[in-house]
Amino acid sequence: MALSPRRATGTQRSSENIISGMGVPVRGGRVAKNRLKGRGKAQQKSEMLLKLELQSNPEALCLVRATIERAAEVLHFRDAETRAIVRSVDEALANVMRHAYGGRPGLPIEMSCHKLQLGDKKAALGGIEILLADKGAPVKPTTLKSRPLDEIRPGGLGLHFIRESMDEVEFSRKKGKNLLRMVKYLSPTPQAAASEGE
Amino acid sequence: MQIVVRLATGGTILDITGDIDLAHSPAMRKALLLEIREKKTPKVFLNLEKVRYIDSSGIASLVEGLKASRDQGSRLILYGLSKTVREVMELSRLQKIFEIHDSEAQALAS
Numbered sequence: 001m002a003l004s005p006r007r008a009t010g011t012q013r014s015s016e017n018i019i020s021g022m023g024v025p026v027r028g029g030r031v032a033k034n035r036l037k038g039r040g041k042a043q044q045k046s047e048m049l050l051k052l053e054l055q056s057n058p059e060a061l062c063l064v065r066a067t068i069e070r071a072a073e074v075l076h077f078r079d080a081e082t083r084a085i086v087r088s089v090d091e092a093l094a095n096v097m098r099h100a101y102g103g104r105p106g107l108p109i110e111m112s113c114h115k116l117q118l119g120d121k122k123a124a125l126g127g128i129e130i131l132l133a134d135k136g137a138p139v140k141p142t143t144l145k146s147r148p149l150d151e152i153r154p155g156g157l158g159l160h161f162i163r164e165s166m167d168e169v170e171f172s173r174k175k176g177k178n179l180l181r182m183v184k185y186l187s188p189t190p191q192a193a194a195s196e197g198e
Numbered sequence: 199m200q201i202v203v204r205l206a207t208g209g210t211i212l213d214i215t216g217d218i219d220l221a222h223s224p225a226m227r228k229a230l231l232l233e234i235r236e237k238k239t240p241k242v243f244l245n246l247e248k249v250r251y252i253d254s255s256g257i258a259s260l261v262e263g264l265k266a267s268r269d270q271g272s273r274l275i276l277y278g279l280s281k282t283v284r285e286v287m288e289l290s291r292l293q294k295i296f297e298i299h300d301s302e303a304q305a306l307a308s
């Protein structure tokens with residue numbers, strides 16, 4: 001079983017990717033939006049970093065966290081950004097296990113990570129794109145809501161963590177699979193941000 | 199994840215070691231609710247110094263413990279939060295809801 005086919009290196013995003021079709025984009029924070037101004041998605045190029053096929057067993061989460069942490073470090077994300085990426089992947093997988101698969105173990109989840117490079121050379125900071133796919137119960141993107149944070153009650157925080165931690169979050173369903181695309185862009189170094197503002 | 203239970207002045211300390219994630223938060227929840235609801239311990243201290251990671255299911259378990267302690271009229275006190283755990287508490291906007299201390303000494307003295 002494989003994710004949507006993607007070319008391995010240096011290619012522009014194919015028309016089959018999950019941005020198209022049913023994709024429901026959910027943007028991240030204000031900083032991320034500003035950082036993305038003027039950079040259309042068509043400019044992004046991606047390179048496959050890793051691909052995992054795992055099962056809906058919560059015991060696998062610690063292994064995935066360790067793998068994603070290392071991948072983010074390799075891409076030179078800062079510590080706080082790395083923690084945000086790890087948190088998002090963990091929460092997204094936990095959501096698949098709990099909600100899409102209803103807590104049933106042994107069901108397939110596919111995950112792939114891609115190194116993003118932006119076409120704009122002046123701001124070619126790049127980032128990481130993480131794609132998850134499962135064959136669980138359909139997730140209705142329009143009904144996905146984080147719970148109000150002023151309610152002190154258990155549950156409903158996972159999606160909030162993901163949205164707060166990533167720059168782009170998109171849910172879609174295609175060919176019987178729930179698809180989730182998450183992107184985190186590298187932040188400019190303080191020196192680069194200062195020179196950009198001049 | 200490991201949980202060690204030890205007695206302290208006026209209550210019980212739960213030393214948690216490892217990651218509190220979807221695989222392990224049920225065990226923490228069970229231990230927490232046992233102390234609060236069954237044993238009716240007046241002060242339950244949760245030592246998180248050796249917790250490397252906590253996810254939303256772990257936070258949900260803490261919230262459930264907090265609610266149970268309020269129902270019982272007891273106290274749930276957290277201490278030794280790592281940067282990762284603090285970040286998650288802040289993301290949840292729950293850091294002001296819980297009683298949190300930096301060290302065991304401060305927690306016991308509270």
